[in-house]
Amino acid sequence: MAINIRKDGSLFLEGVVTAYNTLVDAALTTQSHRDKTSKQNGTAFVPSSTPLLIAGVTTDAYTCNALAIELKGVLSFHIADTSAHLIADIVDVNFDGYAVGNPASTNVTNSIALANAIKVDYSAHMTRTSVHLNNDVTNTIAAPDATEINSLKTLLADLKAKINLHDAASGLKQRYVLIPA
DSSP states (O other): OOEEEEOOSOHHHHHHHHHHHHHHHHTOSSOSOSSOOEEEEEOSSSEEEEEOOOOOOOSSHHHHHHHHHHHHHHHHHHHTOTTTSSSOOOSSOGGGGOOOOOTTOOOOHHHHHHHHHHHHHHHHHTTOTTTSSSOOOSSOOOSOOOOSHHHHHHHHHHHHHHHHHHHTOSOSSOOEEEEOO
16 A cells, blocks of 8 residues: 555645656556555654565464464455555455454364465456556466365465465555545
Protein backbone atom coordinates (compact mmCIF):
# COMPACT_ATOMS: atom_id res chain seq x y z
CA MET A 1 0.00 0.00 0.00
CA ALA A 2 1.21 3.45 -0.74
CA ILE A 3 2.42 5.95 1.80
CA ASN A 4 -0.57 8.01 2.97
CA ILE A 5 -0.22 11.79 3.13
CA ARG A 6 -2.82 13.90 4.91
CA LYS A 7 -4.20 16.76 2.79
CA ASP A 8 -3.18 20.11 4.21
CA GLY A 9 -5.39 22.38 2.12
CA SER A 10 -2.64 23.24 -0.36
CA LEU A 11 -3.87 23.34 -3.93
CA PHE A 12 -0.57 22.15 -5.34
CA LEU A 13 -0.23 19.01 -3.16
CA GLU A 14 -2.67 16.91 -5.19
CA GLY A 15 -0.87 17.86 -8.41
CA VAL A 16 2.53 16.94 -6.95
CA VAL A 17 1.28 13.54 -5.74
CA THR A 18 -0.41 12.84 -9.08
CA ALA A 19 2.74 13.77 -11.01
CA TYR A 20 4.93 11.65 -8.73
CA ASN A 21 2.62 8.61 -9.01
CA THR A 22 2.54 9.03 -12.81
CA LEU A 23 6.35 8.87 -12.88
CA VAL A 24 6.38 5.81 -10.61
CA ASP A 25 3.78 4.05 -12.78
CA ALA A 26 5.67 4.92 -15.99
CA ALA A 27 8.74 3.06 -14.71
CA LEU A 28 6.80 -0.20 -14.37
CA THR A 29 7.17 -2.80 -17.11
CA THR A 30 6.70 -6.47 -16.22
CA GLN A 31 5.47 -6.10 -12.64
CA SER A 32 2.02 -7.29 -11.61
CA HIS A 33 1.42 -4.47 -9.13
CA ARG A 34 1.86 -0.70 -8.97
CA ASP A 35 2.94 -0.92 -5.31
CA LYS A 36 3.57 -3.49 -2.59
CA THR A 37 0.66 -4.18 -0.26
CA SER A 38 1.91 -2.61 2.94
CA LYS A 39 0.96 -1.55 6.44
CA GLN A 40 1.15 2.19 7.14
CA ASN A 41 3.55 3.25 9.89
CA GLY A 42 5.77 6.21 10.65
CA THR A 43 4.37 9.62 11.56
CA ALA A 44 2.49 12.38 9.77
CA PHE A 45 5.82 14.14 9.23
CA VAL A 46 7.85 11.05 8.34
CA PRO A 47 5.40 8.69 6.63
CA SER A 48 6.48 5.17 5.75
CA SER A 49 5.07 1.72 5.26
CA THR A 50 6.15 -1.88 5.73
CA PRO A 51 5.24 -4.48 3.08
CA LEU A 52 2.96 -7.21 4.43
CA LEU A 53 4.66 -10.57 4.61
CA ILE A 54 3.14 -13.87 5.65
CA ALA A 55 5.41 -15.41 8.27
CA GLY A 56 3.53 -18.38 9.77
CA VAL A 57 4.80 -21.97 9.87
CA THR A 58 3.25 -25.41 9.41
CA THR A 59 4.70 -27.56 12.17
CA ASP A 60 1.45 -28.88 13.69
CA ALA A 61 -2.33 -28.43 13.72
CA TYR A 62 -2.10 -25.28 15.87
CA THR A 63 0.39 -23.52 13.58
CA CYS A 64 -1.55 -24.62 10.47
CA ASN A 65 -4.71 -23.02 11.90
CA ALA A 66 -2.80 -19.84 12.76
CA LEU A 67 -1.24 -19.71 9.27
CA ALA A 68 -4.62 -20.19 7.60
CA ILE A 69 -5.96 -17.22 9.59
CA GLU A 70 -2.90 -15.14 8.67
CA LEU A 71 -3.25 -16.01 4.96
CA LYS A 72 -6.91 -15.02 5.04
CA GLY A 73 -6.12 -11.65 6.61
CA VAL A 74 -3.20 -10.75 4.34
CA LEU A 75 -4.96 -11.89 1.17
CA SER A 76 -8.14 -9.97 2.12
CA PHE A 77 -6.06 -6.83 2.59
CA HIS A 78 -4.11 -7.38 -0.63
CA ILE A 79 -7.11 -8.06 -2.86
CA ALA A 80 -8.73 -4.77 -1.77
CA ASP A 81 -5.51 -2.73 -2.21
CA THR A 82 -6.15 -0.13 -4.94
CA SER A 83 -2.65 1.26 -4.65
CA ALA A 84 -1.20 -2.08 -5.74
CA HIS A 85 -3.98 -2.91 -8.19
CA LEU A 86 -5.63 -0.91 -10.95
CA ILE A 87 -8.95 -1.68 -9.23
CA ALA A 88 -9.89 -3.71 -6.17
CA ASP A 89 -10.63 -7.36 -6.90
CA ILE A 90 -14.22 -7.73 -5.70
CA VAL A 91 -14.76 -11.13 -7.35
CA ASP A 92 -12.14 -13.41 -5.77
CA VAL A 93 -13.20 -13.05 -2.15
CA ASN A 94 -15.20 -16.23 -1.52
CA PHE A 95 -12.56 -17.41 0.99
CA ASP A 96 -13.61 -14.51 3.21
CA GLY A 97 -16.74 -16.42 4.21
CA TYR A 98 -14.75 -19.24 5.83
CA ALA A 99 -14.16 -19.11 9.55
CA VAL A 100 -11.32 -21.02 11.18
CA GLY A 101 -12.26 -20.06 14.69
CA ASN A 102 -9.86 -20.23 17.59
CA PRO A 103 -6.27 -20.45 16.34
CA ALA A 104 -5.46 -22.58 19.40
CA SER A 105 -7.78 -25.28 18.06
CA THR A 106 -6.22 -28.52 16.87
CA ASN A 107 -9.21 -29.37 14.65
CA VAL A 108 -8.00 -28.75 11.10
CA THR A 109 -11.27 -29.36 9.22
CA ASN A 110 -12.06 -25.64 8.93
CA SER A 111 -8.44 -24.83 8.05
CA ILE A 112 -8.55 -27.38 5.21
CA ALA A 113 -11.74 -25.80 3.83
CA LEU A 114 -10.25 -22.29 4.16
CA ALA A 115 -6.92 -23.23 2.55
CA ASN A 116 -8.68 -24.87 -0.41
CA ALA A 117 -10.93 -21.80 -0.83
CA ILE A 118 -7.91 -19.46 -0.68
CA LYS A 119 -6.21 -21.56 -3.36
CA VAL A 120 -9.21 -21.19 -5.70
CA ASP A 121 -9.61 -17.44 -5.18
CA TYR A 122 -5.88 -16.64 -5.25
CA SER A 123 -5.46 -18.64 -8.47
CA ALA A 124 -8.30 -16.70 -10.10
CA HIS A 125 -7.05 -13.36 -8.70
CA MET A 126 -3.67 -13.69 -10.40
CA THR A 127 -5.22 -13.33 -13.85
CA ARG A 128 -8.40 -11.38 -13.04
CA THR A 129 -9.13 -9.00 -15.94
CA SER A 130 -8.29 -5.31 -15.34
CA VAL A 131 -6.93 -5.86 -11.80
CA HIS A 132 -3.18 -6.15 -12.43
CA LEU A 133 -0.76 -4.25 -14.64
CA ASN A 134 0.37 -7.65 -15.93
CA ASN A 135 -1.13 -11.02 -15.10
CA ASP A 136 0.92 -13.14 -12.71
CA VAL A 137 1.57 -16.46 -14.42
CA THR A 138 4.68 -17.23 -12.36
CA ASN A 139 3.46 -17.63 -8.79
CA THR A 140 0.91 -20.38 -9.34
CA ILE A 141 0.00 -22.88 -6.65
CA ALA A 142 1.44 -26.31 -7.39
CA ALA A 143 0.25 -28.12 -4.25
CA PRO A 144 -2.90 -30.25 -4.52
CA ASP A 145 -6.01 -29.48 -2.48
CA ALA A 146 -5.72 -30.35 1.20
CA THR A 147 -7.57 -33.38 2.53
CA GLU A 148 -5.76 -34.06 5.83
CA ILE A 149 -3.03 -32.51 8.01
CA ASN A 150 -0.03 -33.42 5.83
CA SER A 151 -1.56 -32.17 2.59
CA LEU A 152 -2.73 -29.06 4.52
CA LYS A 153 0.87 -28.38 5.58
CA THR A 154 1.99 -28.69 1.95
CA LEU A 155 -0.76 -26.44 0.61
CA LEU A 156 -0.30 -23.76 3.29
CA ALA A 157 3.48 -23.65 2.71
CA ASP A 158 2.91 -23.26 -1.05
CA LEU A 159 0.25 -20.57 -0.53
CA LYS A 160 2.52 -18.67 1.86
CA ALA A 161 5.49 -18.72 -0.54
CA LYS A 162 3.53 -17.83 -3.67
CA ILE A 163 1.34 -15.12 -2.11
CA ASN A 164 4.44 -13.44 -0.62
CA LEU A 165 6.08 -13.48 -4.07
CA HIS A 166 2.89 -12.26 -5.77
CA ASP A 167 2.45 -9.38 -3.32
CA ALA A 168 6.08 -8.31 -3.85
CA ALA A 169 5.79 -8.21 -7.67
CA SER A 170 5.89 -4.42 -7.93
CA GLY A 171 8.22 -1.55 -8.59
CA LEU A 172 10.91 -0.36 -6.21
CA LYS A 173 9.33 3.04 -5.45
CA GLN A 174 6.22 3.44 -3.34
CA ARG A 175 3.27 5.49 -4.52
CA TYR A 176 1.63 8.24 -2.44
CA VAL A 177 -2.06 8.45 -1.59
CA LEU A 178 -3.73 11.62 -0.31
CA ILE A 179 -6.14 11.05 2.56
CA PRO A 180 -8.69 13.55 3.91
CA ALA A 181 -7.41 16.02 6.51
